[in-house]
Amino acid sequence: MDKLAILIPCYNEGRTIRKVVSDCFAATKNILNTQIYVYDNNSNDDTVSEASTAGAIIRHEYQQGKGNVIRRMFREVEAECYIMIDGDDTYPAESIPDMMNVVLTKHVDMVVGDRLSSSYFQENKRLFHNFGNIIVRKGINTFFKNDIKDVMTGFRAFSYQFVKTYPVLSHGFEIETEMSILAIENNMLISNQIIEYRDRPAGSDSKLNTFSDGFKVLKKIFSLFRNYHPLRFYGVISVILLILGAALFFPKVWIPFIQTGLVRNFPTLIVCGFLVILGMLSYTAGLILDSNVQREHREFEFRLVLVQEQFDRLKNINS
Template sequence: MDKIAVLVPCYNEGKTIEKVVTDFKRVLPEAVIYVYDNNSTDGTAEIAAKAGAVVRHEYYQGKGNVIRRMFQEVDAECYLMVDGDDTYPAESAREMADKVLERNVDMVVGDRLSSTYFEENKRPFHNFGNSIVRWGINTFFKNDIKDIMTGYRAFSYRFVKTFPVLSKGFEIETEMSIHAIDKNMFVENVVIDYRDRPEGSVSKLNTYSDGIKVIGTIVRLFQTYRPLAFFGTVAAILMVLAIGFFIPVWITYADTGMVPNFPTLIVCGFVALASIQSFFAGLILQTMYRKNRQDFEMQLHDCYARKLEAEKKN
């Protein structure tokens, strides 16, 4: 088991990867630098190997797929994940790693949004999207993570080995944040300086398609982790619609004793039934969710036991 493992997912970062590896080797000389190449065509893997990194490959395209591979293959007391585009300063790595190693923090978030991100990033829709996502996650899940989508994070062994990677692409950061909140992990923020990509380095993010994926991920995870709130909201909306359409029918019946809009009455009944079904579906799923939380706590005990066994072998 490594003491500190620096994990660098890469796709065509040949212009910057050498500097990233060199910087982190300088700041964290005891760390092992792992570069996971995701089908790069610009020599990223070769450049990283020459710079002294341990180079591995993930051939299934997508950042989420790369992170799944990294988390499965690498064992360490502290994991530091950083993008290979040289937008995150290595100088913050020591502080982030120390929080994991000395304070038992499960996830340290490299907070760009509280420092230079909005000045350095030249894509206004990215700035707006980051703010919206941060507000949405912290509102729906009752937390105060300062930067939901940052690619600069430090993790504990138990976070990495209990995190189910479901997303395939860049929405993986959102999934990490929600997992940490939901599983009551110890999360801290470290303000970092952000710098935009150097000239010639191209972002792989698509503002609109990736933004839609992130929003879809938030909705999906809200349904998964807060089922009663999600289906309860759906139930309330359906019941309001049913009552809204039923009132005119009832007024007409009260005045004339007749129901001329009989199809509307039938639809109101079905919508009301759908509302009741949605509410009870939320109750059932909430019970299942609580059982999953209990199982997860037992999984944490098993994870800790495996860590102790690995440390004894070392």
């Protein structure tokens, strides 16, 4: 098991990957048992040769998408602490030792490299990226009751326990959103660390599509909120249906009935009945799914215990 594993997912980062790997080596020269892994995701430039020349361990993920690369990395690498950093030379490798120390000394499960509190808005020239980062951060912190400063950052540190219990479900760039929400919902310890961000150098192009990938991220937030808080989600739907049923029933059916003793709008009465039934079913579904979520939380805690035992065995073997 490595003391520190630096994981770099890459797709066509030939212009910058050698510098990123070299900077990581320089930043961790005093940390024994450090390995730098570059996971290539079907690059068609010289990413692999540049990373190999710089001294990184090269591995491959042939299923396209950043989420698929991270799944592969987390399955294959064993380490006390993991650093994930992009290969585009936008993050400061010199922050790696500090982020590692937070994980190892304070038992933090995820350290978030916070760009938004420093130089991101000055360095990043893509206006909609800036706006999207703000929307995603506010959305997650509002719906999931947390204070993560930078949800979309690709510079993070992880504990062994996080990496080995994290079920990677996303395929693309929504992966950072997913891992943030999973950490929040499973009561894992999260820390924010301010880092200096620099924009991509000339000739290096972002793989992130502002609108299509932004829509996927918002869709992921909506989906995870429904999955982790089904009682709140379906409860809101239930209340809306019941209010709508009442709004139709009282003026169209009840008041005329009181006045005349006759039901003059049978179709409206039937619609109101269906709305009430759907509202009750929605709330019942929320109750059942909420029970399943609570069971999942309990099972997650048992998995953490097993992973901790595995971690302790590996450390004993190393020592």
